[in-house]
Amino acid sequence: MKKLLMAAAAIIIVIVIVLGVARWLEQRPSEQTGAQQPPLAQPEHCADVEFISAPGTWESNAVDDPFAPQANPNSLMLQITNPLTEQFQGQKVKIWTLPYTAQFRNINAQDEMSYDDSREEGIARVEQELRDVHAECPQTDFILAGFSQGAVLLGDVANKIGVHGEVIPAERIRGVALLADGRRVPEAGQFVGNPVAGVGAEVALEPVNLLVQPIVPGATMRGPRDGGFGVLNDRVMEICAPDDTVCDAPRNVVNGVARARQLIESNGVHGMYATNPNVIPGTTAVQWVIDWARDLIQQ
Incomplete structure (x- = not known):
């Protein structure tokens, strides 16, 4: 009788274990069983693609309208976003222009916000936009494009996403275009256009900061x-006009003070990305970014 009870108990234990394993297999995450997870829900109002534009120094302000920017009608980035807005009007494409102080305190403009503070303000607002949209619209992809100070701060955001896995998942970024990036080095990103021998001003001037x-x-x-x-890295496009001291500064700085003064003086090359034929053969930097963005949006 004792052996019979022990056998019955053993059978019950085996049944309990089998049922427990079966229930665990049913409840564990689908990727562990080989099944695909259903896509995250995307509200109907969400855009398929959001294009984030970051204007350069003195081309924005902290209270500008991100959907109808008016801080500087001559902003280089408006020459990119206006055609895109016109082409994709009525489609599920969102064009968002970063509103930030966009200033650069220097010896000739002591009352302005410092470059560090302005840049960090811009980074924080871009990251907030990315996080907020991704939380509400997890299937929306992003394209980032910026000029000068805007290129620097978007490059920093791309670094956080691509290197450190921060802000939003990297797979949600379709592409990044940086025009006149002050932290440009030839080892990072994909260079577009005529070759340049120098590096970004922040790189060249780091030893004499x-x-x-x-x-x-x-x-x-x-x-x-x-x-x-x-x-x-393969999705970041670096564009720099030859002799633009913001992104094409000599690596070996002989006179750091003189080089710093060049940053705050009028730089004709730096202001001609919309018309300069010597940046990208056969087109302009602005037109190239427009065509690049159109292709990414329509892919």
Whole structure:
């Protein structure tokens, strides 16, 4: 009788274990069983693609309308976003222009916000937009494009996403275009157009950062981005006009103060990305970005 009870108990234990394993297999995540998870829900009002534009220094302000920017009608980035807005009007494409102070305190403009503070403000607002939209619209993809200070801050955001896995998933980024990136190095991203021998001003001036502070107080020369763009490297397009001292500065700085002064003086090359035929053969940098963005939006 004792053996019979023990056998019955053993059978019951086996049945309980089998039922428990079966229930665990039913409830564990689908990727563990080989089945595909259903796509995250996307509300009907969400865009398929959001194009984020970051204007350069003095081309935006902190209270500008991101959907109808008016801070600077001559903003280079408007020459990109206006045609895209016109072409994709009525479609599920969102064009959002970063509103930020966009200033650069220097020896000739002591009352302006420092470059460091302006850039960080821009980064924080772009990241907030990315996080908010991704939380509400998890299937929306993003295209980022910026000029000058706007290129620097978007490059920093791309670094966070592609290298550090922060802000939003990297797979939600379709592409990044950086025009006149002050932290540009040839080892990071894909260079578009005629070759240049120099690097970004922040890279060239990093060794003499303390010396240039009297000229550009609060503008830290931080050097290249640690890790570049990581998994986004093939999707980041770097565009720099030859002899634009913002992105094509000599690596060996002989006179850091003189080079810093060049940053705050009128730079004709830096202001001609919409018309300069010497940036990208057969087209202009602005037209190239428009065509590139159209292709990414329609893919």
